[in-house]
Amino acid sequence: MFLALRELTFARTRFGLMGAVVALIAVLMVLLSGLSSGLVVDGVSGLLRSPLHAVAFEDGTKTDSAFTRSVVTSDQRDAWAARDDVAAAELLGTAIVNARSSDGTPVDLTLFGIEPGGFVEPAVGEGRAAADEGEVVLSVSARDEGVGLGDVLTIDRVGTELEVVGFTTDQRTFGHVDIGFLPLRTWQEVHSATPPGQTAPPEAYDTASVVALRGVDGAVPDLAAGDAVAGTDARTLTEAFGSSPGYTAEITTMQLIQGFLYAISALVVGAFFTLWTVQRTRELAVMRAIGASTRFLLVDGLAQAAILLVVSVGLGLGVGLGLGSLLVGTGMPFELEAAPVATGAALLLGLGLAGAAVATARIARVDPVTALGENR
Amino acid sequence: MTTTTTRTGLDLTDVTLTFGDGDTQVTALDHVDLTVTPGEIVAVVGPSGAGKSSLLAVTGGLTRPTSGSVVVGGTDLTALSGAALARFRRENLGFVFQSGNLVPALTAIDQLRLVEKITGRRAATPPEQLLAAVGMAEHADRRPGRLSGGERQRVGIARALVASPSVLLVDEPTAALDRRRSHEIVELLARQTHEFAVATVMVTHDHDVLEHCDRVLEMVDGRLSAV
Numbered sequence: 001m002f003l004a005l006r007e008l009t010f011a012r013t014r015f016g017l018m019g020a021v022v023a024l025i026a027v028l029m030v031l032l033s034g035l036s037s038g039l040v041v042d043g044v045s046g047l048l049r050s051p052l053h054a055v056a057f058e059d060g061t062k063t064d065s066a067f068t069r070s071v072v073t074s075d076q077r078d079a080w081a082a083r084d085d086v087a088a089a090e091l092l093g094t095a096i097v098n099a100r101s102s103d104g105t106p107v108d109l110t111l112f113g114i115e116p117g118g119f120v121e122p123a124v125g126e127g128r129a130a131a132d133e134g135e136v137v138l139s140v141s142a143r144d145e146g147v148g149l150g151d152v153l154t155i156d157r158v159g160t161e162l163e164v165v166g167f168t169t170d171q172r173t174f175g176h177v178d179i180g181f182l183p184l185r186t187w188q189e190v191h192s193a194t195p196p197g198q199t200a201p202p203e204a205y206d207t208a209s210v211v212a213l214r215g216v217d218g219a220v221p222d223l224a225a226g227d228a229v230a231g232t233d234a235r236t237l238t239e240a241f242g243s244s245p246g247y248t249a250e251i252t253t254m255q256l257i258q259g260f261l262y263a264i265s266a267l268v269v270g271a272f273f274t275l276w277t278v279q280r281t282r283e284l285a286v287m288r289a290i291g292a293s294t295r296f297l298l299v300d301g302l303a304q305a306a307i308l309l310v311v312s313v314g315l316g317l318g319v320g321l322g323l324g325s326l327l328v329g330t331g332m333p334f335e336l337e338a339a340p341v342a343t344g345a346a347l348l349l350g351l352g353l354a355g356a357a358v359a360t361a362r363i364a365r366v367d368p369v370t371a372l373g374e375n376r
Numbered sequence: 377m378t379t380t381t382t383r384t385g386l387d388l389t390d391v392t393l394t395f396g397d398g399d400t401q402v403t404a405l406d407h408v409d410l411t412v413t414p415g416e417i418v419a420v421v422g423p424s425g426a427g428k429s430s431l432l433a434v435t436g437g438l439t440r441p442t443s444g445s446v447v448v449g450g451t452d453l454t455a456l457s458g459a460a461l462a463r464f465r466r467e468n469l470g471f472v473f474q475s476g477n478l479v480p481a482l483t484a485i486d487q488l489r490l491v492e493k494i495t496g497r498r499a500a501t502p503p504e505q506l507l508a509a510v511g512m513a514e515h516a517d518r519r520p521g522r523l524s525g526g527e528r529q530r531v532g533i534a535r536a537l538v539a540s541p542s543v544l545l546v547d548e549p550t551a552a553l554d555r556r557r558s559h560e561i562v563e564l565l566a567r568q569t570h571e572f573a574v575a576t577v578m579v580t581h582d583h584d585v586l587e588h589c590d591r592v593l594e595m596v597d598g599r600l601s602a603v
Contacts, residue, residue: 002486002493003479010481010519283479289438291466291539292494293459369438371473372429372547 004304018272019312025265026316029344034324036254037340038333043247046174050120053220055240056211056232066243067094070209077211079230085221090118091208093187099153110174113187120212127166136162136180139172160190175245262347270355277362288368297363305356313348384449385575386412386543391444393430404430406598412575417566419586420579422595428579436469436545437461449542466495470536472546476528478520484531485516491538499538506534526557546578562588
């Protein structure tokens with residue numbers, strides 16, 4: 001560390017520039033991580049924050065947009081509910097609709113038709129749960145768009161009127177659209193395009209989009225065995241995310257960008273320390289001639305890289321979290337979560353150190369004989 | 377002082393160093409014998425390519441000779457390998473390089489302290505005192521960039537003495553210096569050699585400074601002979 005610290009101060013411009021690059025990469029990492037988490041929340045918080053373990057779709061539905069295409073029956077629900085490893089099975093209707101508030105403002109909604117009092121029903125933070133037909137509980141995020149308690153939303157074309165009786169405690173969105181939780185019966189009427197005041201055909205009251213499943217003691221039930229009995233296509237909750245609109249495309253894009261960021265950061269750090277080591281070849285040869293062991297020089301070189309990385313990633317995290325906290329709660333899908341940010345920081349440190357290690361390993365190949373003779 | 381190191385100087389016996397083989401074989405050192413006693417400074421002169429640098433490399437344990445033995449303080453360097461050789465270098469050998477070859481990031485005093493870090497033990501003569509001995513006490517906090525060529529060389533000499541070596545190997549110490557400074561540096565080397573009872577081998581082009589040396593040898597085509 002003796003030499004490492006003195007070189008850091010001596011070549012402070014070079015190390016400062018390198019540190020700034022690493023810090024900026026760390027800022028970008030925090031912002032991308034926040035955006036990623038934000039997209040997950042915006043995309044599937046309706047599912048993520050419900051106590052679901054698995055979702056059973058109609059057999060044969062395509063993965064993409066399966067939530068809106070799938071149709072299941074109450075018989076299939078009953079088949080699932082009868083299984084020993086299933087604690088609860090409920091019909092869940094999903095549909096994306098356009099609605100207007102009483103003053104004509106358009107409101108996009110994902111309707112989740114749920115069994116009142118069932119496990120899918122969200123906690124209500126303001127107002128009360130939707131108990132009767134024609135009542136709806138909206139995601140708290142809808143309030144930011146100017147919808148209030150007691151407002152009446154009219155669904156386009158069908159004309160069904162929904163009275164807002166409550167808001168959820170946390171954000172519940174699906175495919176970037178606020179969720180409206182309403183009694184399954186109302187959902188079935190909206191879904192079958194039944195005009196207000198009329199009754200839907202009897203079979204409509206027997207269907208929903210999917211069966212929401214809860215396993216016993218938090219375990220995921222045996223999906224293959226259940227599918228065989230119920231004639232469905234069940235997926236775990238995480239797999240089911242892929243069936244929400246645009247989710248896979250968004251997450252894959254974000255992961256690709258982040259993957260490149262980590263690779264770039266490792267390469268940039270590796271390239272810097274390669275140049276730095278090459279620049280120091282002469283003095284490394286001198287130190288080896290004097291009798292410095294390879295270990296002494298390697299430890300010193302790696303300590304230098306570690307100090308640079310820890311300080312600059314730390315700075316970048318600070319700035320990134322500061323900037324990020326300004327974005328939370330704005331219209332942007334942005335959420336700061338400790339685990340992904342910590343993982344990202346650890347990856348930046350680990351990969352940076354690996355890049356530096358590869359570069360610093362050159363030290364072992366410096367020939368002390370080159371210390372003799374002319375200065376180049 | 378209760379303990380004193382037995383100084384036996386340097387002994388090269390029948391040392392040959394060749395590179396390549398067959399028609400392209402080059403003999404850098406040709407059956408070289410050299411004995412330097414503690415407190416003696418020996419100058420080796422000769423044209424470029426005569427094998428002077430090879431002599432230093434072999435004596436300093438940086439290059440293994442093809443045959444012959446290099447004995448420093450009773451230990452044959454040719455019998456040591458890798459880490460043991462590096463250890464032997466840091467404990468028994470001192471190097472003075474052309475234009476000092478100091479570490480750019482370190483102040484004069486830190487150049488000496490670095491050797492203490494490398495050897496893992498304190499210098500028998502404190503670094504401050506060594507710097508004072510070469511007349512650099514006032515510039516202890518300057519980095520090489522703010523020292524003149526002669527000043528850098530003085531720091532280089534002080535650095536070579538930190539580990540109390542029994543053999544000091546000096547590579548063209550006056551290459552970048554004017555006449556007056558050249559004399560000062562070689563005089564200093566001779567003085568330190570006598571004072572610290574080191575066996576010193578100095579390779580040089582500079583015939584002006586030979587008057588300060590105890591013995592002068594000439595190297596031509598890998599052969600060493602008295603002048």
